[in-house]
Amino acid sequence: MTLTDIVTRPAExxxxxxxxxxxxxAPAIFLAPAILMLAVYLLYPLVDSFRLSLLxxxxxxxxxxxxxxxxxxxLASDTLFxxxxxxxxxxxxxxxxxxMPIALVLAVVLDNAxxxxxxxxILYFLPLLMSSVALGVLxxxxxxxxxxxxxxxxxxxxxxxxxxxxxxxxxxxLGAVIAVVCWQYIPFxxxxxxxxxxxxxxxxxxxxxxxxxxETTIFWKMKLPHLKGTIRTAVVLSVIGAxxxxxxxxxxxxxxPEGASELMATYMYRNVFSSFQLGYGSxxxxxxxxxxxxxxxxxxxxSKRYETEV
Amino acid sequence: xxxxxxxxxxxxxxxxxxxxxxxxxxxxxxxITVWDLQTTDGAVKVIRDAAxxxxxxxxxxxxxxxxxxxxxxxxxxxxAFGANEPPCVxxxxxxxxxxxxxxxxxxxxxxxxxxxxxxxxxxxxxxxFGAVTVDGKIYGLPAENTAIAVVFYNKEMFxxxxxxxxxxxxxxxxxxxVLKKNDIAPFALANKNKWTxxxxxxxxxxxxxxxxxxANAAQRKDGGSFADPVFVEAGKRLQELVxxxxxxxxxxxxxxxxxGSRRLLYTEKAAMELMxxxxxxxxxxxNPEFAKKLGFFPFPSVPGGKGxxxxxxxxxxxxxxxxxxxxxxxxxxxxxxxxxxxDIAAAGRVADSRLPPIKNLKVDNPFLxxxxxxxxxxxxxxxxxxxxxxxxxxELHKDTSQALFGLSKTPEQVAEEFxxxxxxxxx
Numbered sequence: 001m002t003l004t005d006i007v008t009r010p011a012e013x014x015x016x017x018x019x020x021x022x023x024x025x026a027p028a029i030f031l032a033p034a035i036l037m038l039a040v041y042l043l044y045p046l047v048d049s050f051r052l053s054l055l056x057x058x059x060x061x062x063x064x065x066x067x068x069x070x071x072x073x074x075l076a077s078d079t080l081f082x083x084x085x086x087x088x089x090x091x092x093x094x095x096x097x098x099x100m101p102i103a104l105v106l107a108v109v110l111d112n113a114x115x116x117x118x119x120x121x122i123l124y125f126l127p128l129l130m131s132s133v134a135l136g137v138l139x140x141x142x143x144x145x146x147x148x149x150x151x152x153x154x155x156x157x158x159x160x161x162x163x164x165x166x167x168x169x170x171x172x173x174l175g176a177v178i179a180v181v182c183w184q185y186i187p188f189x190x191x192x193x194x195x196x197x198x199x200x201x202x203x204x205x206x207x208x209x210x211x212x213x214x215e216t217t218i219f220w221k222m223k224l225p226h227l228k229g230t231i232r233t234a235v236v237l238s239v240i241g242a243x244x245x246x247x248x249x250x251x252x253x254x255x256x257p258e259g260a261s262e263l264m265a266t267y268m269y270r271n272v273f274s275s276f277q278l279g280y281g282s283x284x285x286x287x288x289x290x291x292x293x294x295x296x297x298x299x300x301x302x303s304k305r306y307e308t309e310v
Numbered sequence: 311x312x313x314x315x316x317x318x319x320x321x322x323x324x325x326x327x328x329x330x331x332x333x334x335x336x337x338x339x340x341x342i343t344v345w346d347l348q349t350t351d352g353a354v355k356v357i358r359d360a361a362x363x364x365x366x367x368x369x370x371x372x373x374x375x376x377x378x379x380x381x382x383x384x385x386x387x388x389x390a391f392g393a394n395e396p397p398c399v400x401x402x403x404x405x406x407x408x409x410x411x412x413x414x415x416x417x418x419x420x421x422x423x424x425x426x427x428x429x430x431x432x433x434x435x436x437x438x439f440g441a442v443t444v445d446g447k448i449y450g451l452p453a454e455n456t457a458i459a460v461v462f463y464n465k466e467m468f469x470x471x472x473x474x475x476x477x478x479x480x481x482x483x484x485x486x487x488v489l490k491k492n493d494i495a496p497f498a499l500a501n502k503n504k505w506t507x508x509x510x511x512x513x514x515x516x517x518x519x520x521x522x523x524x525a526n527a528a529q530r531k532d533g534g535s536f537a538d539p540v541f542v543e544a545g546k547r548l549q550e551l552v553x554x555x556x557x558x559x560x561x562x563x564x565x566x567x568x569x570g571s572r573r574l575l576y577t578e579k580a581a582m583e584l585m586x587x588x589x590x591x592x593x594x595x596x597n598p599e600f601a602k603k604l605g606f607f608p609f610p611s612v613p614g615g616k617g618x619x620x621x622x623x624x625x626x627x628x629x630x631x632x633x634x635x636x637x638x639x640x641x642x643x644x645x646x647x648x649x650x651x652x653d654i655a656a657a658g659r660v661a662d663s664r665l666p667p668i669k670n671l672k673v674d675n676p677f678l679x680x681x682x683x684x685x686x687x688x689x690x691x692x693x694x695x696x697x698x699x700x701x702x703x704x705e706l707h708k709d710t711s712q713a714l715f716g717l718s719k720t721p722e723q724v725a726e727e728f729x730x731x732x733x734x735x736x737x
Binding site for chain 1: 560561562
């Protein structure tokens with residue numbers, strides 16, 4: 001029995017009222033589980049963290065103290081928080097600048113590769129399938145100053161002077177982790193772009209070819225414009241993901257050294273779980289929420305003209 | 311809306327219960343959960359053995375022991391308490407964070423249980439209760455180890471290079487010089503974790519200003535202050551070591567929990583490491599071959615310093631076991647805690663190269679005899695700073711000491727920043 005059966009059958013029987021209530025009830029029932037999950041795991045914590053942000057509380061006992069907007073004033077002048085926010089923006093900018101072009105190139109190449117590209121598609125997709133924690137530990141070894149393959153490779157090809165203390169140097173730590181984040185997420189955008197390219201009608205490009213258009217022209221003049229909606233989606237996803245990023249930074253540097261790779265989320269984590277400041281940590285979380293919403297809505301607003309049906 | 315939600319959630323719960331019921335029926339045993347941060351085979355075995363003995367003595371009870379890596383443990387236990395679902399028995403270091411749990415009325419006062427069984431209580435070294443005593447009441451039992459920070463070194467390498475363990479700062483500088491000339495990093499340090507580097511700072515403050523310098527500043531008494539010149543000089547000496555290249559490259563990025571520093575010792579790329587005495591047991595488990603070359607000496611003295619070179623940084627107990635108020639079977643959990651800290655468990659730990667703070671412990675292992683001697687001769691044993699201080703200050707201390715190592719803050723800046731925070735936090 002399908003959904004339409006349930007919804008329409010009583011109507012056929014002529015019971016108009018029952019049909020109407022079922023017509024409204026059915027979507028409600030089907031939506032309920034999702035809405036419930038969202039309410040419990042998204043909406044409630046969101047609202048509650050705003051409430052907690054008004055408290056001075058270690059999260060353990062019943063000695064929470066209402067302090068009004070004190071935490072918010074502290075946040076406004078907390079240089080550590082704003083440095084973390086700046087790091088998030090750097091992560092967002094580099095994510096877009098690095099991930100999008102590489103993912104697009106890979107997608108185009110794989111789209112044209114035809115037979116034999118299946119194994120490549122699987123290979124390129126692998127990083128996305130790995131757990132972030134496992135990846136983090138793996139790359140911690142990769143970057144190790146003394147034993148890591150990266151410095152060893154540099155040494156081997158005669159670039160030993162480029163060998164660095166990748167994760168321990170305040171100037172390099174953030175970049176080193178960003179590189180891994182990009183590596184992990186490029187496959188995701190690659191798949192997104194490949195799906196976009198697959199929906200490009202073959203007959204159009206054939207027609208263009210008959211009219212004498214080269215592959216390059218077809219890509220720049222036809223396929224890329226066709227992808228613009230997908231690219232917009234990818235950019236927005238990437239920016240939002242970067243602004244609330246946590247896992248690899250936490251595993252690889254813990255936000256260090258000396259806060260050099262601190263992100264808003266790791267800063268919040270340290271406040272809540274290491275310094276026992278649930279109240280202030282919630283303020284950081286709420287501040288983060290506001291920043292992400294602001295940036296995301298500005299981004300969506302200004303990229304509206306690239307919106308397509310896809 | 312709320313009625314709707316509650317109905318739906320009741321429905322969901324009902325469904326879940328139906329699903330679980332067949333499994334639950336099989337285990338009528340009452341479960342006592344234990345969380346600790348022992349992850350080496352030897353340490354886990356001692357705990358499981360004690361749990362087995364408890365289960366035998368208490369039919370119908372089951373012990374579920376969970377072993378979690380250090381840094382992950384600190385988070386997990388905090389969440390569990392915050393969510394009001396802590397395990398029955400948990401491990402801690404005592405000190406600042408532990409006092410937060412006690413203040414929140416989460417931990418069972420063990421004093422009445424111990425008073426009922428004085429023979430059991432009197433086995434422990436009295437000083438070991440210090441870190442878990444709040445307002446004269448005892449909230450935990452010292453279980454695992456006497457962990458004090460000492461400088462571990464590669465005996466074979468020292469012999470080869472004709473070096474002897476340094477007793478003073480100047481001797482230490484000479485050792486560093488020789489090791490550097492031989493292309494060996496003097497100290498292995500994994501300072502992503504920050505508490506690892508904190509030990510250097512803690513010892514330097516003690517050697518320069520004596521144990522009172524930190525104790526007075528932390529307890530805000532006798533004019534104690536973290537802006538005191540003692541703290542500034544300690545920072546200067548620490549940065550002197552950094553500038554000499556006393557630590558291997560990349561120290562601020564290496565992770566202790568995954569063996570970042572020990573690998574440098576094993577491969578003889580570094581000669582020494584300042585670390586808690588649990589390291590001996592860790593190395594014994596990880597690399598028995600290398601363990602044979604392992605020696606240790608106390609942190610050297612500083613010229614003109616007030617601190618006695620016998621003073622130690624560390625903990626008598628290392629991990630303390632406590633029972634939570636949320637536990638439905640408190641009395642049984644206390645009984646389990648006694649199994650976890652009784653003579654058989656203590657003997658098991660001794661066999662695993664660890665030294666629970668128990669009087670007249672029979673120890674054949676020469677390493678443990680040495681540690682035991684150090685502790686009995688020490689005039690003061692200061693608990694790790696990051697554990698002694700309230701959590702917020704402990705975290706700041708770890709951050710600022712990492713900044714000292716990274717040379718991004720001057721000792722003066724660190725001392726002032728820390729004093730300002732201490733003033734606000736400690737009243």
